[in-house]
Amino acid sequence: MCKIHFQIKPGMLMSPPGTSAHVQTCLPMEEALELPLDDFEKTETTTGSKVIKYEYHVLYSCSYQVPVLYFRASFLDGRPLALKDIWEGTHECYKTRLLQEPWDTITQQEHPILGQPFFVLHPCKTNEFMTPVLKNSRKINRSVNYITSWLSVVGPVVGLNLPLSYARTASQDEGNVN
């Protein structure tokens, strides 16, 4: 799955697009796989401010057996953003953790399919925070879409805010029960 969105510096986010990009549940697969998703873009013209293009890919890690968020950011002329610019762009509440152990949380890796450098949110803690979510939902007999829940936790750390419409769509879609 991949999504591209544009952000105008400083900090002004575009309203999320109205179309519901449906989220597919990841089936366990023996490969780092990219699931195709309607990838949607939104542009806005501005005067004087810089536009940054963010690209997010959700892949499945067979080593950790969880989804992993790969991302990169660049200016419209193609110049990539450095990791420190991305750190600076994250929300205040995540900054403390990031500053303490920046490299443990986000590393730069080769995209397993494209071969290009992407930043990666390290997947080693994913099981740790997803297990209580799944356990709890089973307890109250409520279906949860793994990917939506996971993405709503990790996305905001790197500037990917998930609109509520994802959760609504996921709960309507009967097939996505974990």
Next chain:
Amino acid sequence: MHYPIGLLFDLLASSSALPWNITVHFKSFPEKDLLHCPSKDAIEAHFMSCVKEADALKHKSQVINEMQKKDHKQLWMGLQNDRFDQFWAINRKLMEYPAEENGFRYIPFRIYQTTTERPFIQKLFRPVAADGQLHTLGDLLKEVCPSAIAPEDGEKKNQVMIHGIEPMLETPLQWLSEHLSYPDNFLHISIIPQPTD
């Protein structure tokens, strides 16, 4: 590309005589294609993230997570300062497996070929079969990269290289993982065309 130097040599220059002459560029860094290494910390982080991934495959991350931060540091410092004993004091724990098993859970490996689009092949592969038999290097290739091995009666088209040598295809994968892994605990395997001379 953050690849171990030995791997780069096997993959790109194995037919060259040593010393390997390389051209170092100081301008126009290809940001889009290569990982930049802004600091020693970045390299350490990349190395540790490979070691962690390898342990996730071998031991469900149990061994690496049981270690203290100072052990992780010792692993990196041992590598950085070329101190074999310092490195292996920690690394040997990553090479152990429970007595009741015959090997690791899965083998950390990556297969590289210059002829394909994909940067590398990495899949889940067990070192031991259901019947207890040890899987070999040949078994691995047959399963994940069948084009690498020549058919029974056919001509050998490729070399399967690790650390500059061609291990026999009958070698048990578990043994290769314990003894021929790179410091990041991965087996980096190059498939290169057979030299024609």
